[in-house]
Amino acid sequence: MSLSKLISGRKSATFDPISDLASKIGQISASRSFNDEKIGQIALATESLGSSEEQLLTNVYNSVESTIKSIVQDFNLAIESHQLEAASIAGIFATNPKVFLATKLKSAPSNSVIVPSSVSDGFMERPQLSLEAYDERENRNAQMFSIVYNLLSSRQDEFGETFFPTIIVNPSEVGVHIAIRLFLVYNDFKRSANGSLANYARKNVIRAYADAEILKNEQTRVVPVLRTGGGADDNSALFSAEVPAWAVELGSSITVNTGALRVDSKIDLIGISQTNELLNSGLMGPSDNLDTYIKLESIYVKITQGATSEVIRISTEHLPSAAFTYAPQGNYRRMILTMDTDGVVLDNRTTTVTGVAPTLLAELATHKARVQLTINGSVVIDKGDAIVSRGSLALVALRNAGDQLVTGTVFNDLAAKIASLEVIGYTLEAFRANSNIRQRGQLLDTQIENRILHVPYRSPMSVIMPAILGSDDTGALQNLITATGIRVSNEAVTSLLKAQTSLAAYNGVAIASGELPEMTSIGHFYVKPVFFGEAMNLASTVDSLKSHERIKDIRAALVEKIRFYANEMYRQSEYKAAAAVLTGNVGFKPTVIVGTDPVIYNYIQADGDLRTLGESFDVKVVSTLDQRVTGKIFISFSCFDGSRNTTVNPLSFGCMLYSPEVTTKMPVSRDGQVSNELIVIPRFTHVPVLPVLTVLDVAGLPDVATTKVSVHSRQIP
Numbered sequence: 056m057s058l059s060k061l062i063s064g065r066k067s068a069t070f071d072p073i074s075d076l077a078s079k080i081g082q083i084s085a086s087r088s089f090n091d092e093k094i095g096q097i098a099l100a101t102e103s104l105g106s107s108e109e110q111l112l113t114n115v116y117n118s119v120e121s122t123i124k125s126i127v128q129d130f131n132l133a134i135e136s137h138q139l140e141a142a143s144i145a146g147i148f149a150t151n152p153k154v155f156l157a158t159k160l161k162s163a164p165s166n167s168v169i170v171p172s173s174v175s176d177g178f179m180e181r182p183q184l185s186l187e188a189y190d191e192r193e194n195r196n197a198q199m200f201s202i203v204y205n206l207l208s209s210r211q212d213e214f215g216e217t218f219f220p221t222i223i224v225n226p227s228e229v230g231v232h233i234a235i236r237l238f239l240v241y242n243d244f245k246r247s248a249n250g251s252l253a254n255y256a257r258k259n260v261i262r263a264y265a266d267a268e269i270l271k272n273e274q275t276r277v278v279p280v281l282r283t284g285g286g287a288d289d290n291s292a293l294f295s296a297e298v299p300a301w302a303v304e305l306g307s308s309i310t311v312n313t314g315a316l317r318v319d320s321k322i323d324l325i326g327i328s329q330t331n332e333l334l335n336s337g338l339m340g341p342s343d344n345l346d347t348y349i350k351l352e353s354i355y356v357k358i359t360q361g362a363t364s365e366v367i368r369i370s371t372e373h374l375p376s377a378a379f380t381y382a383p384q385g386n387y388r389r390m391i392l393t394m395d396t397d398g399v400v401l402d403n404r405t406t407t408v409t410g411v412a413p414t415l416l417a418e419l420a421t422h423k424a425r426v427q428l429t430i431n432g433s434v435v436i437d438k439g440d441a442i443v444s445r446g447s448l449a450l451v452a453l454r455n456a457g458d459q460l461v462t463g464t465v466f467n468d469l470a471a472k473i474a475s476l477e478v479i480g481y482t483l484e485a486f487r488a489n490s491n492i493r494q495r496g497q498l499l500d501t502q503i504e505n506r507i508l509h510v511p512y513r514s515p516m517s518v519i520m521p522a523i524l525g526s527d528d529t530g531a532l533q534n535l536i537t538a539t540g541i542r543v544s545n546e547a548v549t550s551l552l553k554a555q556t557s558l559a560a561y562n563g564v565a566i567a568s569g570e571l572p573e574m575t576s577i578g579h580f581y582v583k584p585v586f587f588g589e590a591m592n593l594a595s596t597v598d599s600l601k602s603h604e605r606i607k608d609i610r611a612a613l614v615e616k617i618r619f620y621a622n623e624m625y626r627q628s629e630y631k632a633a634a635a636v637l638t639g640n641v642g643f644k645p646t647v648i649v650g651t652d653p654v655i656y657n658y659i660q661a662d663g664d665l666r667t668l669g670e671s672f673d674v675k676v677v678s679t680l681d682q683r684v685t686g687k688i689f690i691s692f693s694c695f696d697g698s699r700n701t702t703v704n705p706l707s708f709g710c711m712l713y714s715p716e717v718t719t720k721m722p723v724s725r726d727g728q729v730s731n732e733l734i735v736i737p738r739f740t741h742v743p744v745l746p747v748l749t750v751l752d753v754a755g756l757p758d759v760a761t762t763k764v765s766v767h768s769r770q771i772p
Contacts, residue, residue: 072130073203073536074529079126081199091115095151099158099227112147119146123202135210137700137713140223142206145715148226149201152717161228200532200718204735208539209713214679215547217648218691219711219741220699224510226714226738233703235504235580238636240269240497257500258569261581264632266569270497273305277328277345277485281312293322295480297366298355298408305330315355315480318445324485325439345436346486349379351392354430355408355480356448358415358472365415366408367401367476371428372484374398379434392432392443397451399426401473418453418469422461425452426473432481436488443481448473506577508703510712510740513542517734520720531733535718539737547711548681550741551650551689554709555750557743558586576746578705581633584746585624591616594755609658609759613688617659620690620749621647621672628747630692634706646673648708650689653678655753686756690749708745714738 097112120143127134148155209221224231238260263269281300282288294300298315305311311330316322325343333339352372358365371377371394379390402423407413412420430446450470453461516538518531554576561584563571574584596612597605625631625645634643651659656678675695678684691708703710718735 072132073207073533076126076130076132077199077203077529077532079129080123080202081196083122083126092151092154095148096154098147099151099154116143116147119143119202123206127206134206135221135700137221137223138206138209141209141713141715142202144223144226145201145205145717146198148715149198149717152197152201152719155226155717156719158227197717197719200720200733201715203532204536204539204718205715207536208543208737209715210540210543211547211711212540212544212679214650214677214681214684215544215711215741217675217677217693218551218650218689219547219709220693220707221711221713222700222703224712224714224738226716230507230509231703231712233506233508233577235506235577235705237502237504237580239500239502241500259580260499261632261636262569262629264635265629269569274309275346275487275489276305277324277483277487278303278305278311278313278330279316279322279324279327280330281314290327293317293320293327295355297357297364298480315353315482316443317480318443318478321440321442323439324434324441324483325487328487341437344488345434345439346488347381347390347436348484348486349390349434349436350484351377351379351394351430351432351443352482352484354428354446354478356476357479358413358476360415363415365413366479367405367413367416368408369399369401369428371399379432382433386435388436388438390434390436392430392434394431394446395427395429397425397427399428399448400424401426416469416472418465421456422465422469423454424450424469424473425454427451430478434485441483443483446478448476448478450474504577504580508712508740508742510714510738513737513739515734515736516542517732520731520733532718535733535735539735542737543711543713543739544679545681546739547741548679548683550709550743552683554743554748555586555588555689558584558746558748559588561586561746574746576743577703578633578745578747581637581705582628582630582745582747585628585748586746587620587623587749588752589616589620589749590752590754592755593753593759597755597759605759606658609756613655613659613753616751617647617649617688617690620751624690624692624747624749625671630706630747637706644671644673645692645706646675646695648689648691648693649674649676650684651676651678651687652685653680654756655686655688658756686753688749688751688753690751691747692745703742703744705744708748709741709743711739711741 094112094115097108120139123142123146124134124139127139209223210216211219211221222231239257240260240263241255241257258269260269279294281291281294283291293316294314295317300312300314302310303313309330309332325339325345329339350372353368353370356367356369358367374394374396376394376396377392379392381387382389382391400423401416401419403412403420405413405416405419418424427449428446429448430444432441432443434441450466450473453466453469455461516535518534520531557574561572561574563584565571571579571583573579576584591612593609593612597608630645631643634645635641649659656676659676673695675693693707694704698704699707716735716738718733720731720733722731
């Protein structure tokens, strides 16, 4: 055997999987169907594609993707779907790197809001590289470089991917457009003729899960409006003057003064309940009727002894005979009240309308009285005519503090007082039928808030290689991949720390409608921003006396803090309500994500998973070597569904937007020397989306874990 054959037949013992992967992809990309320059031009002008060009681009992309996937499987590489997408897109654009590098990014829509990313080394337009020395022969492997680079660099460590899942962005656009759907509710209103601003007072429907007042609207409720002043509208004579008036809120910005109606006085219940807002839309007419649900809500009774009198309110709405029913005879629209019940109870909780115990019924301080109430009334639902009679009350039974029946003088004295009680006023619970839709009630509105998340270019990265042929291209490529992966992972921690600073400084001062100040995290449209920070000293919380139990006690202390803050964030942010609306699943189960350093991680995970956080959550714990996380625990929420790496999810803490870039090899002349440089300008950004975060600063772990706890004892005398 000749020496040349012996040398050529030797196999390298060097472990170099990236070189083998690049070689395999290089063989495939040499095919004309894979590196046709026309494909790259079509991909850069998708807005003007014809059907045939669109089909060609789709076919080539599918072919590139399936081929890369097959090669990756042969090498048994753990590749996520977004990495495969990044590599395939890069392979398409790298078919014509010169055109790609010379093409400007497509601008955002004029009506979009650009979200600043606070990246010092980012800029809007694609960096314009000097292409005078561009040599097609030197870049014959541009497609292979780009595919391998984007396949392996579009990933971050587990810590970064947990808090900021990767989403691939079109390389020809400045970023991603997000249409945020807002679910709003507001009360119907009339515009002013004087040009003053309309009071929409829109509120987020999602907030109604926690705040029942948002969807509370009683515009059709019949509340008699007390009008005083002596003018033509003065109706004070229809109200009991001995009962103080009070205010009733019928909806946002609609408040009326009302009082107890006088007994034995027939009134137009529909007419007297017209608010100023209703009058602005025209007086009610014959098409306005009452609903058949009418109930005697309460009565007001007066007791008088000499010159002293007191008024007591007695609630009747809980009594079954309080409801008006259809009259068995007469007009079918007439409803009657026939209350004859001994279910009224007066005791030490009974007060006057001024809120104090009645002095004229002093027996109630130590006794409980069972009272018979007989009262009648009627309402005609189309006319609105209403009247309630004076009625009468009588003592039926009396028990003392020991729950014994009382008779004799005490009973007779109280019976005489109760028999003298005079019903002077009443209130009804009633509603208008609103069959003519005079009132639209609350209006629901769906609006779109447009945002553009800008993906900036980062500082260029290049590897200098000798100008002579035969240089190790794959070694340089591996260097780029390694550096980019580390940089991306570091940026995840940087963005997490920035989010901590931003949320800690956020001041949620609400305006009258309850709306909180805007922020860049789009999740604030759905949840309330929440931030917790605590310095946790394990030396003051862990007190193990037995060494073999210390790890359990340390873990218990850490997990209890995580559990507390996870539940507090869940409650105060109203995350559950947002999840129910956005997913349509009231049983949605979020994942609590916990990020820390490797030491704390091992203590948290000492006994397995964190199911002890409760059945409401799944839990994922990750760690990073980044020194900035040492002694810290970051806690938030995320979703691990099928759209995790394709959609910006407001229910997840954040996302990393990554744009595949073409990797080129160019001859560069500097200081009279010429060298080849493998160049790439990475383009990515980490975007906080959900403004919900807790940061725990953990101290004292080394002392608690390694130092014996001192036990102080003293002699018992």
